Amino acid sequence: MTKLFSAISLLIFCVSCNNSPQPNDPIPTHDNFTLESTAVNETRVINVWTPSTYETSEQSFPVLYMPDGGIKEDFPHMANTLAKLIAEKQIPPFILIGIENTERGRDLTGFSEVEADAEYCPLTDGAKNFRAFITEELVPDINTKYRTTNKKGIIGESLAGLFVMETFMLQPQAFDIFIAMDPSLWWNDFNLIKEAKNHLSQFPKEDKKLWFAGSGAEDISKHTRSLETIFKEAAPENLTWTYSDEPNEKHNTIFRATKEKALVWSLN
Numbered sequence: 256m257t258k259l260f261s262a263i264s265l266l267i268f269c270v271s272c273n274n275s276p277q278p279n280d281p282i283p284t285h286d287n288f289t290l291e292s293t294a295v296n297e298t299r300v301i302n303v304w305t306p307s308t309y310e311t312s313e314q315s316f317p318v319l320y321m322p323d324g325g326i327k328e329d330f331p332h333m334a335n336t337l338a339k340l341i342a343e344k345q346i347p348p349f350i351l352i353g354i355e356n357t358e359r360g361r362d363l364t365g366f367s368e369v370e371a372d373a374e375y376c377p378l379t380d381g382a383k384n385f386r387a388f389i390t391e392e393l394v395p396d397i398n399t400k401y402r403t404t405n406k407k408g409i410i411g412e413s414l415a416g417l418f419v420m421e422t423f424m425l426q427p428q429a430f431d432i433f434i435a436m437d438p439s440l441w442w443n444d445f446n447l448i449k450e451a452k453n454h455l456s457q458f459p460k461e462d463k464k465l466w467f468a469g470s471g472a473e474d475i476s477k478h479t480r481s482l483e484t485i486f487k488e489a490a491p492e493n494l495t496w497t498y499s500d501e502p503n504e505k506h507n508t509i510f511r512a513t514k515e516k517a518l519v520w521s522l523n
Contacts, residue, residue: 306348317406324353367443408432
């Protein structure tokens, strides 16, 4: 039975290294542009959704960044969800920045010493370059093109959740809000968990928020629960965090099942 669970988890992870098609959500009105990146040596496609009050006011808005943010990925669904929650006054208005994937497995995974990981995603520490692209190239470009405040967050699921958690651990100053559903924390022999207390001991003094969730997937839930235990013991006082344990959800259902409560908790 354990071997069966492991095989299923590896299959899910292998699929998640590629661009998986998403259900057909209505595509909201949005901006679209390309950005030449030195950090990843590519031209990247960026999708931008602005709340309705952006055009009718001179207000500046906080920003939510999203890997897996292509039109054929999760961007339409997330934009529609934000629009709904904003209209219901459950969250303040945010701008959504969707980053379309090119080589998802390369960009969203960090360094790994586990040779078996190479069967599913390249062992290139591509996340380091992708993070530099977002923080050093994309964020300044968005701040130039749009009316933004200094407040910004990042959201991701599965491999993108791993990227969110690695960014939280390695470069917490990059964002104010971190949201991760079913992060693939077992990458590199769950090294992020092994080093979590060390990272938390060096946490910046600025206030940060972290929301993360784990599904019933065996190879993920045991690690997200371990991380919850570590946060209970070692989280700094300036970190506001919560863990949402979702044993009835599957890896491919948790994003849509939890996104509203994640956004309401995190963006307020």
